Amino acid sequence: MITTMTDTSAAKKASIERKTKILRITIALTALSFIIFLITLTSSYWIIISYPSEFLSTRQNMYVSRSRYGIIWECIIGRSKLNSTYETRCYYHQSQVQNASVPAEQTLVGMIRTMLSFSIIYMLLAIITFICGLYSIRDYRYTYKRLTAMIYILTAASLVVCIEVLTTIYRHSNQHLHYVYPPGTKYSYGACFIFAWIIFIQLLVSSCIFFACSRKRKGTFDEATEEEALANQPVNLGR
Secondary structure, three states, rough: HHHHHHHHHHHHHHHHHHHHHHHHHHHEEEHHHHHHHHHHHHHOOOOEEEEEEEEEOOOOOEEEEEEEEEEOEEEEEEEEEOOOOOOEEEEOOOOOOOOOOOOHHHHHHHHHHHHHHHHHHHHHHHHHHHHHHHHHHHHHHHHHHHHHHHHHHHHHHHHHHHHHHHHHHHHHHHHHOOOOOOOOOOOOOOOOHHHHHHHHHHHHHHHHHHOOOOOOOOOOOOOOOHHHHOOOEEEEEEE
């Protein structure tokens, strides 16, 4: 009888240790994805744009052949004169409306602000998720793991909004602002765009892992450890 109880307790303890290891790996991947996003945030390789031949951009006052569009800035590849050499110029996205009489430009500036805002929201939520994940490993109460899983979902949602607004900015400019992207302009997605979707998938998978590891255990001392049993005992708040 004693041997059976000991074996059961050892199996439960091994299960808890295995879940803890999985959660630690998940948190480590979250930290890695956050670092990757910070790198991609400073890059312009999100959308690669190819212009028609010899397109003269009035904004940059140069003949543009290609450009790279990112979250923070856009890098233009072109030349000031047709017989000059190619050069690369990088500009921060405009935060003010240059031509108030054009409603499409007002919409563009609003979407740029939304994209930047949600990128900041993502970074803040990612930091909160990392801290909550570490705390949920140290504390056996299942509610902390479920809270962390829900924050993961919010973090993924803020990231996908940032990605979608980025693609909407190009489509909007291509359709309504022909002096920015003239007819015949082609585009493709860069490495940063692909990395962002991988990070989004990682966040959703991490949320599922925390939900799966948050199975409620009854507060009895037959659990794998005394600490876990105490942590999951019901709390009487009184009246």
